Amino acid sequence: MKVAIIFGSKSDKDVMKGAAEALKEFNIEYKALILSAHRVPEKLLETLKKLEEEGFECIIAGAGLAAHLPGVIASHTILPVIGVPINASLNGLDSLFSIVQMPKSIPVATVGINNSYNAGMLAVEILSLKYPDLKEKLKLYRQNMKEKFIKENEEGVQL
Template structure:
C-alpha cells in the first residue's frame, strides 16, 4: 500500500500535509514530491516512472493557479489521481475548475479547495478495495469518528 503525493511548490507543503496526516493515521506508506509540471517536466516524468516501478497504487496531486499538475500526471499514468485544488488566486476557484474539468477519458478525482486530508481518505478508500486489513482500519476509523461526534454532541450544547 503506497501513495505518492505531488505538489508544485514548497509553499504548498502546509496544505498538502493533511494528505500525509490522513495516510499516517490509517497506516498507509506515502512519499511526497515537490515537482512542477511547468518548471521541471522531465523530473516529473522520472518520478512518475519511479513510483509506478516502486509499486505505488494511487497519486494525490495538489496545485494552485492554473493547476495543471494533477491533469498532467493523469495523462501519463493509469494510476488513480486525486487532485487537491490549492487556494491561490480567486479563492481557489480557478484551481478547482482547472482540476475538475479534465478532458473526457483522462479523469482526476477532485476534493475541495485546500482539503488534502480528504484526498488522503479517498486514497485509503480506493486502496481498501484491494486490502481487507485497510478496509477494517477505515471502518474502525469511521466508527471512532462517529463515537467521538456523539460523545461531544449527543447531549446537546449550551448556547
Template sequence: MKVAIIFGSKSDTEVMKKASNVLKEFDIEHKGYVLSAHRVPEKLSETIKELENKGVECIIAGAGLAAHLPGVIASQTVIPVIGVPIKAGLEGMDALLSIVQMPKQIPVATVGINNSANAAMLAAEILALKYPEIKNKLIKYRETMKENFIKENEQGVEF
C-alpha cells in the same frame, strides 16, 4: 510505497502535509515530491515512470492557480490521481475548476480546496479494495468518529 504525494511548490507543504498525517494514521506508506508540471516537466515524467515501476497505487497531486499538475500526471499514467486544489489566486476557485474540468478519458478525482486530508481518505478507500487491513482500519475509524460525534452532541446546544 503505496501513495505518492506530489505538489508543485514547497510553499504548498503545509496544505499537503495534512494528507501525509492521514496516511500515517492508517499506516499507509507514502512519500512526498515537489515537482512542477511547468518548471520541470521532464523530471515529473521521469518520476511518474519511477512511481509506476515501484508499484505506487495512488497519487495525490496538489496545485494552485492554473493547477495543471494533477491533469498532467493523469495524462501520463493509469494510476488513480486525486487532485487537491490549493488556495491561491482566485481563492482557489481557479485551481478547483482547472482540476475538476478534466477532458473526457483523463479523469482526476477532485476534493475541496486545500482539503488534502480528504484526498488521503479517498486514497485509503481506494487501497481498502485490495488491502483488508486498511479496510478494517477505515471501518474502525468511522465507528469511532460516529461514537465521538454522538458523545460530543448528546447534550444538545444551549443558545
C-alpha cells in the same frame, strides 16, 4: 501500500500536510515530492515512471493557479490521481475549476479547496478495495468517528 503526494511548490507544503496525516493514521507509506508540470516536466515524467516501478498505487497531486499538475500526471499514468485545488488566487476557484474540468477519459478525482486531508482519506478508501486489513481499519475509524460525534453532541450545545 504506497501513495505519492506531489505538489508544485514549496509554498504548497503546509496545505498538503493533511494528506500525509491521513495516510499516517492508517500506516500507509507515502513519499512527498515537489515537482512542477511547467518548470520540470521531464523530471515529473521520469518520476512518475519510477513511482509505478516502485509499486505506488495512488497519487495525490496538489496545485494552485493554473493547477495543471494533477491533470498532467493523470495523462501520463493509469494510477488513480486525486487532485487537491490550492488557494493561490481567486479563493482557489481557478484551481478547482482547472482540476475538475478534465477531458473525457482522463479523470482526476478532486476534493475541496485546500482539503488535502480528504485526499488522503480518499486514497485510503481506494486502497481498502484491495487490502482487507485496511478496509477493516477504515470501518473501525468510521465507527469511532460516529460514536465520538454522538457522545460530543448528545447533551446538546450551549449557545
